[in-house]
Amino acid sequence: MTGHLRDLRIAWAIARRELRDSLGRGLGGFRILIACLALGVAAIAAVGATRAAVEDGIARDAKRIAGGDLEARLLYREATPEQQAAFQALGRVARIAEMRTMARVGERRQLAALKAVDAGYPLYGGLTLAPALTPEAAFGVRDGAYGAAVDQAFLDATGLSLGAAFVLNRTRFVARAVVTEEADRSIGLLSLGPRVLIDHAALAATGLTAPGALVTWRYRIALPPEQSALAAKQTLADAFGDPGWRLTTYQDAAPNLRRTIDRLALFLTLASLAALLVGGVGAANAVKAYMDGRARTVAILKCLGAPAHIIFNAYLMQIGLIAGAATLLGALAGGLAPLALAGPLGQMLGVRLEVSAALWPLVLAFVFGMLTALVFALWPLAAAERLPAARLIGGAALGVSGIRPKRSRIALLALGGLALAGLAVVTAADRWVAAGFAVGASLAALVFLGAAYGLIRLARRLPRLGGPLWRLALSGLSRPGAPTLSIAVSLGLGLAALTATTLTEASFRHQLDGALAAEAPTFFFIDIQPDQRDGFRAILAGIPGVTAESEAPMLRARIVRINGTPAAEAVIEDDVKWAIRNERGLTFAAAPPANATLTAGAWWASDYAGPPLISFDANIAKGFGIGVGDTLTFNLLGREITATIASLRDVDYGAFAMNFSTIFDPATLAPAPHTILATASAPPDLETRVTREVTDAFPNVTVIRVSDAVTLAKSLLGKIGGALAAVAGVAVIAGTLTLAGAVVASQRRRTQEAVLLKTAGATRGQILAAQTMEFALIGGMTAVLAVAVGAAGAWAIATFLLNAPFAPEIAAAALPAALALVLAVAAGAIGVWRALGVPAAPLLRNA
C-alpha cells in the first residue's frame, strides 16, 4: 500500500470513529450545518427540477402544444391554393385563423382572442367543450345564429350565460359551450382577452378579415409517422422558397415560454445560490464549533504522532460526509418540487408537469452544495491541523480561533471559491448576469465583513463611558470569538437579497405605474381601416373630454436580410434577436414623429419618391452592426422590399406610446394594404362610452385599454416577484438559522458570564438589557447595511438588466431592515434568557 493510500486509510479510520461518536450522541452541532446546506441546495434543485419538468413537459407534448408536426404561419393573408395543395400532399391539415376583436354583449364590449378552426382541428390532443358538443353542434348555424365555444373568463367578463347571444362585427353568435381544454392554446404568461372559438364559415360571415386586418393564418400539418418534420419543412422550402411565411416544426414548440422559463430560472437560481451562500456562513460556524469541540482530540493525535495532513483529511472526510448527506437530502427534496407545483404552475403554463427524469439539475445542485461546504468549512478544518498540541500540556484553552491555516489550504479555499463562481457562470443561461451576481455577492460579503470588523474595532476603542450595561454590550461585541462577524455576514446577505428582490419588483411596478400615469394613453385602437379614419376621428371629437393622441398607419413585416445576408445567418447580438424572430409592426411617415430623436442621418423630404428608405431603431442597428447607408430587406405580404437606412432614432419601448422600430418613407408603403393604429386619452368615467361608440360604429376595430395590459403585466410581475421573494425568504431563513447557531455556540460563554454577573450582584433585568443591547447593535448595523447593499443590487438590476428607473421605496426596504433588528434582538434575548435560568452554584463549583 502506498504512503498516500495508507494515510487516507488511517484518516478514514479516525473519521469513522469520530463520526460514530458524534452520531451516537445525536446530530448535535451538525443540525445547523445540515439545515443550512439542505435549504440552499433544495432551493437550487427545486428551481432546476421545475425548469427541467417544464422543458420535459413541452418536449413530451410538443406536437400537442405546437398543434402539429409542422406549421406554416402567414400574417394578413391565406396560403395560395398551390401552397395549400402542397400542405395536403404532406399529411392531414388543420387551417386556423387567429385575431383580436371586440365582442359586443348588449352595452358591454369585451376584447376577445378569436380563433376560427376547421373540421381537421385539432390534429393532436383534444378540444374539450362543456357540454360535450360536436363541432357542428357547437359552431354551426342554428336559429339564424352561429355558434361559439368560449372561455369561462369570457362569460364572467360579459355576464353572459350559455345559450345567450353576442355580436362579433355585425354577426350574431350564441355561446353554446365552454372551452375546458384547448390542446394548442398558445401558452405564454401574457395573453390579452379570453378565447372565442368559431368555425371558418362564421369568420367569413363576420367580415373581420378585410384586407389589412391583423389576422394570423396557421396551417398545421400532421405528417405520417415515418416522415420527418424537418424533411417536410425542407420540401416546402424547396418548392416555394420563402414566400413570407414562417415554417416551424414541433421541436420549436413554445419558444417564448422556453425563453421566459430560462430567464426566470436564471434569476431564481442566483437567488437560491445567495441563500446557499448565506447558509454557508452558518455551515462555517457549525464546523468551527465542531472543531473547537474536537481540539483536544486533535492535540492528542498530534502528540501520538499523527501528521497534520492525516488530521486534516480525517476531519475533511467527516464534514464531507455530513455535508454530502445534507446536500443529497436538499437535492432530493428540491427534486420533488415539480410535484408540489404541478397543479398551479402547470395550469398557468399549459404544460403537464411531472418529476423530471433529468438528473442534471439535481447533480448541479449537489455540486453547488458540496463546493459551498468546502469553501466555508475549509478555514476551521485547516486551522485545526495547525493547532499547537503543546496546549494539551500547558492547560491552555483548546480551540481553533485565531489559528491561520497553511498557505496551500488558503489557496485551496480560493480555488473552491473560484470554482463555485465559475460553475454559477458556466451553467447560467446568461453568463454576464451570473458573473455580475458572483462579483456582487463577493462585494456584498466584503462590505458586511468590513463593517463587522469596523464595529469590533470601534467597540474596542470607544471610551468606556456610560454605565456597566453599555460597557458589557461593547465588550460582548469585540471579545475574541464573538459572533459579530458571522451574524453580520449571514443575516446581512440574506436580508440584502430580500431587499434587492423587493426593491427590484418595486422599481418595475413603479415604472409601469409611472408610464401609465404620465405618458400612457387610455386606449389603443387597432385595425381601423383607412376609409374609417375620418369617421373614427369624428367619434372621438364628438365626446367632450376625450383627446385623440396619435395615429399611424400600421403593417407587419419580417426582416429577412441584413445588408443582403439572410437574417438567420447574420451575426446579431442576443439582446436584439427578438427583432428578427417574428413579424414586427412598422409604419410610414412623411415627417419624423413628435417624440423622435434622430441620432444619425437625416429624414427624407416630405415629397420623397425615390428608392425605399427607412428610419431605424438606433439600438437594434447597433446590435445588427449596421448604420446609415446599410440595407434591410423586409418580407411584407410575401413581397420582399429592400430599403436603405436613411436615419437612426432612439426608441423608448418602456413607454406606453406608439413606437415603431422601422418607419418607411410614405411613397414606398402607402399603396400597400394597411390599417390605422390610433391612441386616445379619456377620463375613467368615459372609457366605457368611448369603447361602445367606436365599436358600434366600427365593429371591426379592436379597443385595448392600456390599464388592462398594465393590470395583466402587474399580475405576472406579482407571480414572478412572489417566486423570487420565496427564494429570498429561504436566504433569510438560512440567515436566521446561522444567527441561531451563533447564539447556541456562544451559549456557554453567555451562561458563565451571566452566572458571574449574578454573583457580582447584577439583576436578571440588567443582564438581559446588556446582552440584548449587544445584539441590537449588531442587528441595527446589519439592518442599515442590508438595506444599502440590497438597494445597490436592485439599482444595478433595474439599471443594467431591466432598463427601468430605480425606485427607492423606503416602505418596501424597511420591512427587511425591521426584520433584521427583530431577529437579532430576539435571538439574543432568547439566548440570554436561557442563560439566566442556569443555577450559579454548580457552575461556580466546576469553574
Add this chain to the structure above:
Amino acid sequence: MRLTLGSEAGQVNVLRGVCLALPKGQTASLVGPSGSGKSSLLLVAAGLEPASSGQLVMGGQDLAGMNEDARARFRRDHIGFVFQAFNLIPSMTALENIAIPLELAGAPDAFERAAAELDAVGLKDRARHLPSQLSGGEQQRVAIARAFAGDADILLADEPTGNLDGDTGAAIIALMFERASRRGTALLLVTHDTALAARCDKQFRMTDGLAHAA
C-alpha cells in the same frame, strides 16, 4: 537548550539553558514549583514546542532540524506520553486508543498488538469501552498501554497521578515503572511528589527555567 516565548505582554525566557542527558533505559524525575519550566521542558523534549536555541538529540537524531510532520513521525516512532488528564480520545474505545499510534505507524497488526498491551495492563475485558465508561485509574492504564504500544524509546509522563487517589496512583506508578523496566524504555517524569521523584535513577529540580541535579 533555551526556550523564549513571546506574547503581547512581552517575551518570557521559559527555559534558560537547560542541559541534561538521559541514557536509554534510565528513569529521571523533574520536580519544581509551578511556572519553573517543567512542563515546557517536557514539550520541547517531545518536539511539540521547538527550542529557541540549542540541541535536542534523541537516539542520535536532532529534532531541531525537523519540520512539524517529521517531528510528528519521530514522536510516533520513539516517544510515548502519559498525561495527568489521561487524554484518551473520547470518541475511541480503549482498544482503538491503544491501536491508533500503531495504525499511524502503519503496523498491519495494530489491533492484535493493542489487545496484547491492554491485556498486559489488566483491562482485557474493557476493550470496547469508551473512556467515559472507564474509571480514572482504568483510563490511565489505557494511556500507559498506549504509550508503550509503539515500543517507544522514551516515555514522557506529566504528573501521571495528579488526578488519581493515593492507592490508584501508587498502582499506576508501579505499572509504569514495571513496563519501562521490562521494555528498557527511558522515563522522564514530571511530578510534585518528592517520594515518587526519588524512585528515579536521576532527579532534577527546575528553578526559573534552569535544571539542577537534585
